[in-house]
Each structure stands twice: as structure tokens, then as C-alpha cells.
Amino acid sequence: MTDSILKGFEVWSHAQGVKSRGRVKSIDNISLEGIIRLRELIKELALQGRLIPQDLDEESGSELLKRIDTVLTSKYGIAFSIKLSRDNSTLNPLSFRYTIPDNWTWCELQDIAMFINGKAHEQFITEEPNYILINSRFVSTNGSVKKYTTERLTPLFKGDIAIVMSDVPEGIALVRCCIVEEDNKYTLNQRIGGILTCDELSSDFLALVLDRNRYYLQYDDGKKQTNLKKIHLLSCPIPLPPLAEQKRIVAKVNELMVLCDQLEVEHTNNLKTHQILVKTLLETLTQAKDADELQAAWQRLSIYFDTLFCTEDSIDQLKQTVLQLAIMGRLVKQDPNDEPASELVRMIEKEKGKLIKEGKLKKQSPLPKIRDDEKLFELPINWEWVRLGEFGIVFSGASFNSNDFNQQGGTKVIKITNAGVGKLVETDDYLPTNFLSDFEQYVVNENDLILALTRPYIAAGLKISKCPPSYNKSLLNQRVASIRLLEGNNYVFLYLQSSFVLNLFIERFGNSGLQPNLKIADVTNLVLPIPPLKEQQRIMSKVDQLFALCDQLKERIIKSQEIQGLLSETIFESAVALRKKLE
Template structure:
């Protein structure tokens, strides 16, 4: 293995997706002859190819394999790199027999429930193929075009969406049959199967780029291209050394991966424990001590996007708990604000601007999850807002371009921007509309809890959404309240066929209401801290990019 690679293993493994890329690099170095040194005493691959040709001719003469149809030879320009001394260019068509598969009629019981494994793409995994769920009988072999695939054959998925992820190539440890989505590659002796499998995996990115046909629903390998693709063949002795070295290095990758997983898990638990300590503090002194413990290790703790997101969520929780800014006894208490909100809702209902509010039950003792701060009131969210439920529009009721008299129509969070929605449909219908200043809340589907501010004068909303219209509240504080409730809403939506929350789930949620002046101060503090979190994340991404560029440069040097 290149000294450049071994000397910088920690850097490569620590890059984004580093261990995955390291595995790919090991395989690519292997098939380029850069993983183990060449030995001039090894018999050259050209002699191995002669013996393989003799073995192939013998098997054809004895009727043990079919004579293969001639395929168009690959162009010299398709040979991707120079070969080391002793290596030769070859192709799968030259060194292996190819077998296709099929599915015997499922309606004929004589073909099934035998003892010969029948392998399909779902049986493909990371290890050798030792068995399969379905088995066929000897009758299926005798009466259909199924062939028995010998031990040591390499099974390759040729058709399926699985190609979008990787190129599975497993070795079968038992004689088997295969279905039509697989091909069996049986290397001629004395060619070892494990090196041929490694050869396929080491050139996977070229195969998936150049030998795959894109269909409307699935991808498929173009076998005639794959079978004549040039592969570098090392001497037989070097093949064994390469396979042993790859096994050794993959085991090292496994250990690095386990170590990283343990470290990531420990890091996540530590961050969560310290952040939980903040939300569970009893008083200002306790909070100050917990924050100091966190601050001393800030740059060690918040080194991942997920940890910074956890910090953001904790800051929101602290904000709505009254622990982010100090209370001021000179502020008008929230009880007075609550009276004015109730009066305002009665006035708006009398003017026909909102529906007459239904009375909500008082927050019970069993719902008092925590003590509220001085000057705050524990209320139900519905006491503070007007809630508008979205309505479904049929395909004939909306269109894709603006028209006179039409308003934007928002179907769900897929059209949410970072702050404001970005609708792409329009309608004349006004069955459920939101206005500028409302907060949209996703209430159905996988995005339950996501929010956006409405910046259009009028906007029609679908049943995936509800519009929250604050009454005499700071609008940004109301959105922070909603964001802090996201996990609560998601927990309410679990277990339903189409995940979703009801109007009651939103209206009945207990929340702490601070004085209006404190709401303003909370918003200013949260905005400041969220901006700092975003700066921290930006620096993290910059550092990651630098790390990735360094790792990429080392990889280029290693394969050069």
C-alpha cells in the first residue's frame, strides 16, 4: 500500500464518509497493482492466461460448458491505466464462463420445494451465498432452461433498482440456480473467484458509469459491454497476496468504523446529558453552573451538525421555559395580557373576523410539567391564537401559473422555504386561506411540526397545513413556541396510517405565556444565539470541506 496512504490513514478515515471512501480506495489500489509490491519471480499473467485458455477449450470439448458467442473486443482506449510489470489485460469473457438464470413456473409444484437453492436479488448480501429461502427440484433443471451454478461462481445483479446503491457481487458457497435478474460468472481454473470478485468491486464506479443502461423504472447492466471490459490481471501468486492484503485492510476498516461509531454514540450521549442538565435546572444559580460546565467544553462538544441542531432545540426549550432571559418584575404580568387577548378575540368574533372561540379546559395539575417563571401564566395554546384548518382542492381547482384574480395555493411543506413559503400553484378558490403574518404549521405527513411565515397578502392552504394567527402576541415568539413543540406534535402523529395531528392536538397543548415585553427580549436573545449556531455550523462545514479536499488530494496521489 502506498506510503502516502498509510501515513495519512487517520486523515482519510476522518473525512466525510471517510471509511466508505477508504474501502473504495483500497479496492481501486488493489486492481491497479498498487496495494502490494510486484515480485519479478512470479510467473507472469500471460502464462496464466494461456492455461486458462486451455482449460476453457477442454471444458467446451467435453460439453461441460457452452461455446461462448464471440463478443466485440474492447477498444484500446478503454484501458484505464498502465499495468504493472507481469500483469496482462483480459476480460471476463476470456477468463470465466457466463450463465444466465430464469424462474420456473410457479404454478407447477414439480419445480419447487426441492433441495437446490434458487437465488434472487433479495438473497444478495455482504457475505458468501450459502443458501436461499426458495429451492427448486431436479425436475426444474431437466425441464427448463435453468443451469446449475457451480461453487465459487460470482453472482452479479444485472437488473434492479439495487444498482442505484452499489454493484452486489457475491460468491456462492453451494451449487445453486439463479433467477433472470442475476448472472453467474464462473472463473476457469486456476483463476481464484475471490480475486475476480475483487476485480469487479474495484472497478465498480467505471462499470456503473459506462456499462449500465438507464430504463424508465430500473437500471440494467449491458452484459456485452461488461464482459469485454478490460481488466488488469496480475500473476496468480500476486492475486493471492492482493486478496490477503485486502482482507487485512478491510478488517482494519471494520475496527475504525466500530471505533468511530462508539465515539459518535458517546459524544451524542454526552451532549444530550449536558443539554438536558440545562433544561432541568431548579433556579438561576443552578442554571449558571450548568451553563458554565457546557461553556468550558463548547468547542469539543458541538463538532457535528446534529449536536448543533440539538443545541438549537435546547435553546428553544430554555426560551419557552423562561430560562433564557431574566424576568423583570416591572413588566405587566402575563395574566393582564391574557385578559386583553380574551377581550380581543371576543371583539374580532363580534365583527365576524374570526369564529366565536370555544372555551378550553383549564390546564390540569397532571399537565403541569414544570414550574412556570414569575409573571408567566400556564395556558392552552388555543387561548392565544386563531386556528385555520386547510382544505383539499381537486386537480381541476388549481393551476401552475398566476392568473388575474387568483391567489397562491400551498399544498404542503415541500413548498416551504427557509422562512417563507414558495408556492408554485394558484387557485380562485378561497375555502381556507391564510393571510400575511400567519404562521403555517404542517399537520399531516412526514413533515409534521414544520413551520413557515406567510408573506403573501392571501394564500390558500391544503389540508396538510393549518394557519396559526397570533392574537396580541409577538409573532416570532409564537413561531418559537411552535418550533419548541415539534417533538410533541411528532409524538402525537405516531401510529396513525397517515401521520397527522388534529386541531385539538394544537389547541389543547399547554404552554407558558410570558409578559409581552419579555416575549420581545426572548426573541432578540434567541435570534442572537441562533445566528451564533449558524456561524458554528458554517465553520464546521468549511472545516469539513478542507478536510475532504486534503483527503481527495491524498487519494489522487495514491492512485497516480
């Protein structure tokens, strides 16, 4: 069985997912799904008695159970002898049993252990390292995050097991376990259970059984917080092997988990090395001084295209490079016959002046002259640097009364929660219909650009999107900005999605860690590189073409990873079937 697992390591390492669904799939957010499933299956095989061979000369699990009962009855008396009755909220442990080896036996946790409840220690929290408080954070981080307390209200001793009894829906801390490593050092917090057993049972084996046990996880309905009761914990079905076999199982599981750790580190390091390599080589494109140097850099890179662009992250980097080249005027050729961007800027200025005369637009104060240090790169011929407030109409939303909102109908409203990365997040938020005429200055039109002013960027990028047709003639709420372009809408949207703008805003807040809040002046003063209108159209056509190819490449990579995942499952199914056949 072990040989079968080892042979499948390479296949398992290629199956990937994400740690957090709300985040972009970057290197730091990659979850090596194959290795996670590998760990789960190693544990599953171990607890089915299929990971190591049995020794029929050893004391059976049923005899061991009697011995444990004698020891615990002698130690705890009636407190252990009287078993709890199950109420209607308790799942039947019999339905969670499966086939185990002949010299194993089934029991429940209350047959082999005592239980104690943790207590609140808030008033005794201290900075001094007196006693370690075992809470859900401590358990779920394998002890790396600690709190200290001056009192031990619920002391645990070496070999005792702490188990998390409460967590949010589908929380990853629920029924995580840890084993106490030494005496006189730990105390249990509230909603953490303590499992007390004896030397006749391996604490390591019992923790292996209890940690994220499927019986317990069935109490999590995915809708409300899970709060396990004492009877829920003590009713867990336990497959009990001979004591010597318990220790051999733990040793073999630890051996394989170490190999999983090594594989995970190696694969993650390879991914990070690959990411740095791709980033470095792509920078040779964006740093090229002219078309000839760019062409030469691309020819060098294209030789290794299949090797470089084989992950989702590398495809995302490639798309960002395409975007940067487009914004810098290096993706398509310039045509000296194009009307220069300066004429486009003058035309927009004239159109805005007309709107001001008609009373449709307020006259704005002159924006500051663009400084040389604000110009991010050298512009091609016929391009112009302008401020966003000169090129478009920028306004922020109104502070509507919270009592005026509803989710039934009326005029749609764009709130900060609607501001997404690249795409508006649609919700059922409305204001009264008459507000549309009462608040004309806050009306958003289809294709207006929507930018979050509070927390304007996340790991996935800048929260900039286009107003879709379904939100045409909607109202803009506070802490959101609308950018209306008279010309060049698609090109400016492309620019605002580039790393140039993202990095400018990140630097604006100095990576302070505080929640960033943009002022409307941060938006109007943003500097844009504007090409001639016809060149904008050529740029957008080329970007659309290249992005479509990138998306096709990414889709192939995703399909390949799905196949790797299916293949890894097949390897294990074959290994289990082979062992059954040999038995």
C-alpha cells in the same frame, strides 16, 4: 504503500458526510466519507498493481489468459468460444483501460467467464429456509436480508459470482457483487446476473474488479432506471494479473479493509459516546431549578466548551438546549414590571370576539381546561399556560379537486409537499385565480404558521414553517393546518420547533411505526407556555444572537472537515507519486 495508507488513517476518519441527503445530519445519518474514499482508493491501487510488489518469476497474465481460455472452452464448448458482438448501446472497453504492470494483461469479462441470467421466482417464495434467492436486496445488504424459495430455477455453485443488473438512477445496488459460498444452496432471481468461471481465476479477485466497476456505472445516466444487458456485462475491461498475485492482492485488500472496519467502528462509537456526553451535560442546564443552579451548571460545562462542541450534532444539541431554556423562561431575566401574559391572553380573546361579531371568524366551542399533567414545567412569574386554539386561529385546508391544479399560474396553493421543517418548500402549484374569492376561509397570509397534519414530523424535526411573502394570499390544501397568531408569532413559532412539541406528537402516536395523522383538535389543544409580550421580544433577540453564534461554530466545523478531506486526498496522491518515483 501500505505504511502510507496507515499513516493517513487518522486524517481520513475525520472527513464526514451524510448517508441520506433528505435527512438531518445526525449520528445515525453520518457517512464517514473519508473512510469510504479510503476503501475506494485501496481498491483502485490494488487494481493498478500498486498495492503490492510484482514477482516477475510468476506466470504472466497473458499466459494465464490462454490457460483460462483452454479450460473454459473444454468445459462449455462453443457457448464460450463464440463471443458476443457489441451494439451501439455498449461502451467501448478500450477507453477505460489504464497503465498496468508488465506481467499483467488486459481482457474482457467474456474472455474469462460465462454468463447466465436469473429467472423470476415469485411463485416459489416460501418461509421455509430451502434455497436462498439471490436478489438485489440480498446482494446490497451483503446477505443479511434473505428470501427463500422452494425451487432452484437458476442454480449457482461455490465460487460463482452474482451481480445486480438493474437499479434506480444513482442506485447503490447497481453492479454490487457477491460470491457464492457453497453448492446446492443459492438460486438467481431475475435481473441478477451469474458469472461462472474456473479454478484458474480467483473469484475473490474477479468480484473485487466487477463490484461497482466504473465501466458499468457509466451506464447510469442519473435520470432513468439502469438495466444492463448481457453484452454490457461481458464487455467490462479486466486487468488480469498472475493467479498467485491475484490471491496476494485479495489478501492485502482484506487486511486493509479490516483495518478500515475497525477504524469506522471506533470512530462511530466515539461519536456516539460524545453525543451522549453532550446530551447529558446539556440536560444539567435544562434541569436547573433556578438561575443560580443554571449559572453553576453552565460554568462547569463552559470549561470544556471546545471539547464538547466540536461536531455538527453537538452544535445542533446546543441550539436545541438554547431553545428549551428560552421556552422555560431561563434564558433571559424576568421583569416584574412587564405586563403579565394573562393580560395578553385577554386582549387576544377580546380581538377574536370582535372578529366573530364581524363575521370574519366562526365561534369555536370552548376548549378543555388545562390539566396539571399537561403542564410540562413550572412557569416563571407573569407567564401563562394557554391552548394554541385560545391564543391563535387554527384552520385546516380544503379538499380541492385534483383536476383544478396546474403548474402554469394562478393562485398559489400550499399542499402537504410544501410543509417543511423550519422552512416552507416552494413549488409551482396553482389553483384558478377566482378560487381566492370563492374559498376565502382557506386563504393563508404571510407569516401564518404552516403545519403538516399527515406525517407531521420526520428525522429532521416537526414540519412547521412560516408562510413566506411569496405565498401571501395563497390557498391551503387538505392535510395541512394554518396557525394565525394575533400576537407573539415569532415566539410561538420558536416553541413549535422545540423538542417539547415534537416529543408530545411522537408520544401521541406511541412510536407505533404507523403513518401519524394529526387531527385539528391535536393542534388547537396543544398547550403553550406564554411569557409577557415584552419578555417574548427579549427572548427572541437573545435566541437570534445565540443561534447566529452556533451557526458560525458549525460553519467552522464544516470548513475543518473539508480541509480534512482535501488533506486525506493529498496523502494518497503523495503516496502514489512516491511509489511511481521508486518504480
